[in-house]
Amino acid sequence: MQRIYFDNNATTPLDPEVVKVMRLCLEEDFGNPSSAHYFGEKARRRVEAGRRQVAELLHCDPDRVVFTSGGSEANCQAILSAVLAQPDCRHLISSRVEHPSVSQPLDFLRQRGYEVELLPVDGEGRLDAAALAAAIRPDTALVSLLIANNETGVLWDVAELGAICRERGVLLHGDAVQLAGKEEIRVEEWPVDYLSLGAHKLHGPKGCGALYLRRQAPVTPLVMGAG
Known part of the structure; x- marks a missing residue:
């Protein structure tokens, strides 16, 4: 029986070109990219080439790209970076349809005294921009929102939602894990x-x-000591 895979929103098979480059890195360019010798320099060039490719995908400068262990770590790092940089701001805004890698860190912070406000969506999965504007307070540390929903495929207008946050001086984190490669x-x-x-x-x-970081955005690593 032939089996056909239809679950690409969950994960995708590796592209053959990716497999080829990964094999080269595992077998030949295995050096520590922090080492100041031939093998380290060769590995560092591989890392920076990858960073440039991600930057091309995002249309940004390569130095704005930080590698993580996945979208979940990137989400956690964004949330905690914003919170740690603003200890007097104890209010966080998100939605009721976020991925667990956003909802669970927010719940972790709620248990430690933060107020987390989850905005509802309508029957078509849309978020009311006016509701977001009304929810933002002087002590709001971060707004964290899905840009593309992993279950419904609904896209939110990041320009409109981001403009509301920017006008009020509030940091915005966008989860674009499901958007990249599609839009x-x-x-x-x-x-x-x-x-x-x-x-x-x-x-x-x-x-x-x-994780893309706007130049003025605060950032704190989750794993310290390895650069």
Whole structure:
């Protein structure tokens, strides 16, 4: 019996070109990219080439791209970076239809005294921009929202929602894990401060993701000591 795979929103098979490059990295370019010798330099060039490719996908400068272990880590890093940078801001806004990698960190913060406000969506999965505007307060640290829903495919207008946040001086994190590879992303034209990606949603490996950081956005690593 022939089996056909239809679950690409969950994960995608590796592209043959990706397999080829991964094999080269595992077998030949295995050096520590922080090492100042031939093998380290060769590995570092591989890392930076990958960073440039992600930047081309997002239409941004390569130095705005931070690699993570996946979209979930990128989401967590964005949320915690915004919170840690603003200790007096204890209010967070998200929606009721977020991925667990956003809803669970927010619940973690709620248990530690933060107020988390979850905005509803209508019957077609749309978010009311006016409701977002009304929810933002002087002590709002971050708005974290899906850009493309992983279950329904609904797209939210990141330009409209981001403009509301930017006008009120509130950081915006966009989860674009399901958007990348399906729609064009010009992140530096969007009013977002953080944008999350996951490689395995667009024919890359599991265990690899990226976080875009606007130049003024605060950032704190989740794993410290390794650069």
